[in-house]
Amino acid sequence: MDDMTAGEFGRKTGLSSKALRLYADSGLLLPRRIDERTGYRYYGLHQLLRAQRITMLRRAGAPLAVVRRIVDAPDDTLSAERLHEWWRQHERLRQEQQSIVEFLLADLTTHQVHRADIVVQSRTVTERTVASITRRVLQPDLVDCFSGDADRAISEHLAAHDATRTAEFWVIYHGMVSPDSDGPIEICVPFEGLVPPPRPRSACGSNPPASSCMPRSGPTCAAIHRSSRSTLRWRRPPTGSASPGQPVSATSAIGMAAPVSSTWPTLCSRWPETARTDNYFAKTTTTERNPVMNALDAVAVVDHSRHTAYSDPGRFGALLDAVPTDLDDVSAVARNLIVHYRASGHDLPAESVPDIHARWIERTLEIDQSRHPAPLSEPREPTTKVQGCCRDHTLLSVAILRQHGILARSRVGFVDYFVNGWHHDHVVPEVWLGERWVRFDPEVDAASAALADPRDITAGSGFHTAAEVWRAHRAGTIDVETYGVDPSVPVARGAWFVRDYVVREVAHRFGDELLLWDNWGCMGGPGSNAQDAQLIDEVAGLLVRADTGDLAAERQLLDLYRADERLHPGDVVLRMDLPGEDLVAEPIAGAPYAGGAKNSRAMLSGSRNEMPEP
Known part of the structure; x- marks a missing residue:
């Protein structure tokens, strides 16, 4: 056996364990x-x-998505073609970067840069129906985005619906994209298989290096908009801001000499109703979604790659x-x-116990840096760490991932891999x-017989969401008295706790x-009916249902959460602090670190246009 x-394997290939896990x-x-x-990999x-x-x-600098596309080709000939295609795109990007540097x-x-006049040409193009995915990306990730998973997702989706894509x-660009500012881009792929739209007009312009960096406000956009205002029907306006066919700000195109606009395809029976978006709930929520144009880019009805008031590191962002x-x-x-404030096995100092009430990551980082003004990877002594619990391990993990633009969220439920026969309340991160x-558990360092892989906790392998436990309790299939804080805390367990x-x-x-x-809304506490x-x-x-990928259920859940005061905090x-003790009323809307308008309550009540950027 050649296992x-x-x-x-790492020694033979020169790959570290970290690289092997990443791949x-x-x-x-x-x-x-x-x-x-054992969980060992062979x-x-x-x-x-x-x-x-x-x-x-x-x-050579190939992004992971490009590497996968090359090595997964069915034969070496196709692999070579894909490698050559990526390298052409890479070289074109390098030439654009060189032009920008020379311009600057x-x-x-000399302070005497020749700013070229923009010449806009208009031509009649063949009618085409377009499938697209919208992503927010940083400039270094552009090629990875539109030549990797996005292109593959569109191709697979079209193939599943018996539609044929063109080459x-x-x-x-729907906004500025730079190395530091992630902007919205839309990858568009024409395809055949549905009723084509009317013959549109399109406008194309050549961008000098300076204006290509600012597609929303550059001279190309203004020139196209001025010259084509009466003849263009734009592909689609920004969410909730215009109607089909209404001119909106022009955009720049990259990837090939192709139109920067066309018409909204006749795939929708009507234009989606104006939808509310805001700083956190940035994914569009509409009463009707186009099945081809929108089904591909929907992972969730909220944008989990953006910070909430609680995960925002504030002035400590560089640490993350x-x-x-x-x-x-x-x-x-x-x-x-x-x-962990009670399960670490260490004799922790009483003076740092108030750490456990730090709701905001910015406050957690402030406490840490006051004791350890050093990078987060530099070891800390257990007695000087920030006291917290699973919620804090999870929120910090989620904050790190969101800081890098990765979709991440916290999941609340119960686990059975700490104590046999008992289901501890627990919070774990979930990353797309x-x-x-x-799902992964940042508190667990290594695999064990009870938890095969703490970096990939699959369904049924130790973690169950609170919703799953509640439904099992209502169905009478579990002993709900084994779900709670700890076997030694009899009051914090049972049906009320799961509820x-x-x-x-x-x-x-x-x-x-x-x-x-923290308690709010319809939370009843111990002894409640x-x-x-x-x-x-x-x-x-x-x-x-939402956990199965049912976005309609998740939208219904979001609407219910926003509307029902029994669910969301005020x-x-x-x-x-302890069961049986008096409750402490604490404001969260205007408290330090709540971020003012960044507070999640504000995110639930205003439209995107009314909210400042975080």
Whole structure:
């Protein structure tokens, strides 16, 4: 048998364990097998060549999506074609960068830069129906975005609906894209198979280097808009701001000499109603979504790559920027900064106990930096770490991932891998890794018999959401008295506890990542009756359906969460330090670190245009 352990395979290929895990998680280099008992990964001799090619492509600067597209080609001839195609795009990008640098050098040294007049040409184009995906990307990720997963997702979706795509594509900038500012781009692929739209007109212009950096306000946009105002029918206006056929700001195109606009395809029976968006709920929520144009870019009805008031690091953002996004690294940093206030095994100082009430990551980082003015990876002594719990490990992990533009959210539920026969209340992060949501536990360092892979907790392998537990309790299939804080805390367990955690679960899902001892709305606490049980049944059912990818259920859940005051917190929450003690009323809307308008309550009440950028 030609199996090699991950360590032996790494020595032969020069790949570290971190690289092997990254390539496995991204589907680039999957282990030949995984031992079910130990969780050890084994690779085969036949994978050495693939590993070598992956390594060389990465050294050449190819993004992971491009590497996968090249090495997954059915034969070497096609792999070579795809490599050549990527390299042409790479060289074109380098030439554009060189032009920009030369432009800036001339501007800085002579202050006499020739700013070329923009010549806009109009031509009649063949009618085409277009499928598209909208993404927010940084400039270094552009090629990876439109030549990798986005292109593949469109092709697979069209093939599933018996539609045939054409060879061309184009990319529309809907805002500024730079190395530091992620902007919205739209990848458009014409296809055949549905009723084509009327013959449109399109406008194309050549961008000088300076204006290509600012597609929304550059001279190309103004020139196209001036010359074509009466003849163009734009592809579609920004969400909720215009009607079909109404001219809007022109956009720049890259990728090929292609139109920067066309008409809204006749795939929708009507224009979607104006939808509300805001700083956190940035994904469009409409009463009707185009099945081809919109189904591809919908992972969730909210944008989990954007910070909430609780995950926003504020002035400490640079600390999170420095953390790699590999889940092992993210988890290690979370464990390095935060120590569990009652389950660490260490004798923690009483003076740092108030740490546990830090709701906002900015406050958590402030506490840490006051004790350790150093990078987050520098080891901390357990007694000097920030005291917290699973919610804090999770929120820090989510904050790191969101800081890098990665979709991440916290999940509230119960786990059975700490104590046999008991289900501890627990919060874990969930990250979107391109094809599915992956749950991981940053508190757990290594695999065990109880938890095979703490970086990929699959369904049914130890973590159950509060909604799943509530539904099982209502069905009579579990002993709900084994779900709670700890076997030693008899008052914090049972039906009331799970019921309140369903409310916490929906709150965390939609950006109100509050403390596990914060109470609001219909939370009843110990000894409460089953009031509002019908509401909890409905919420739990929608949560479970949303977890299967049912976006209609998730939109219904979001609408319910926004509208029903029994579910979402107001300006004040009641903090329960210990069961049986008096509740402490604490304001959250105007409190320090709440961020003013960035507070999640404000995000629920205003439109995007009324809200400042975070």
